[in-house]
Amino acid sequence: MGFIFSKSMNDSLKAQQEFMLMNSRLQLERQLLMQNQMRERQTAMQIAWTREFLKYFGTFFGLAAVGLTAGAIKKKKPGVLVPILPLSFIFAYQYDMGYGTLLQRIKGEAENILDTQSTLLELPKGPLTYEELEKIRRSQSKFFIEK
Numbered sequence: 200m201g202f203i204f205s206k207s208m209n210d211s212l213k214a215q216q217e218f219m220l221m222n223s224r225l226q227l228e229r230q231l232l233m234q235n236q237m238r239e240r241q242t243a244m245q246i247a248w249t250r251e252f253l254k255y256f257g258t259f260f261g262l263a264a265v266g267l268t269a270g271a272i273k274k275k276k277p278g279v280l281v282p283i284l285p286l287s288f289i290f291a292y293q294y295d296m297g298y299g300t301l302l303q304r305i306k307g308e309a310e311n312i313l314d315t316q317s318t319l320l321e322l323p324k325g326p327l328t329y330e331e332l333e334k335i336r337r338s339q340s341k342f343f344i345e346k
Contacts, residue, residue, distance in 0.1 A: 253290075253293045260289075260290045264286075
């Protein structure tokens with residue numbers, strides 16, 4: 200009778216372990232999906248912000264270019280047009296960020312760094328460990344409780 204009881208317990212334990220493994224995999228998959236959704240939403244917000252900024256900066260750039268050109272013609276001094284040069288670089292960057300391929304180029308360069316220059320990504324003193332974190336927490340804690 201003990202053998203039947205222990206076999207039933209083993210089967211039950213095995214089923215429980217399989218359920219826990221499946222549950223933890225499902226939880227991890229949900230976390231990964233959620234993190235990816237958050238990243239996509241943040242990137243969409245960044246692109247939308249850039250496009251909105253471009254509207255205002257484009258208006259400013261256009262008015263500045265017209266005003267500086269008119270001033271250069273009126274005063275017959277081409278040096279008045281010099282501020283258009285840095286403003287045009289800013290405008291081109293913002294346009295590329297909002298409507299161009301800048302994000303794809305950045306992504307490609309990031310993938311290249313991950314593939315070929317991963318040593319650049321290492322943290323000073325290596326990855327943070329639980330022991331190091333606890334040591335820092337204890338040194339900064341006002342309520343230190345020793346076990």
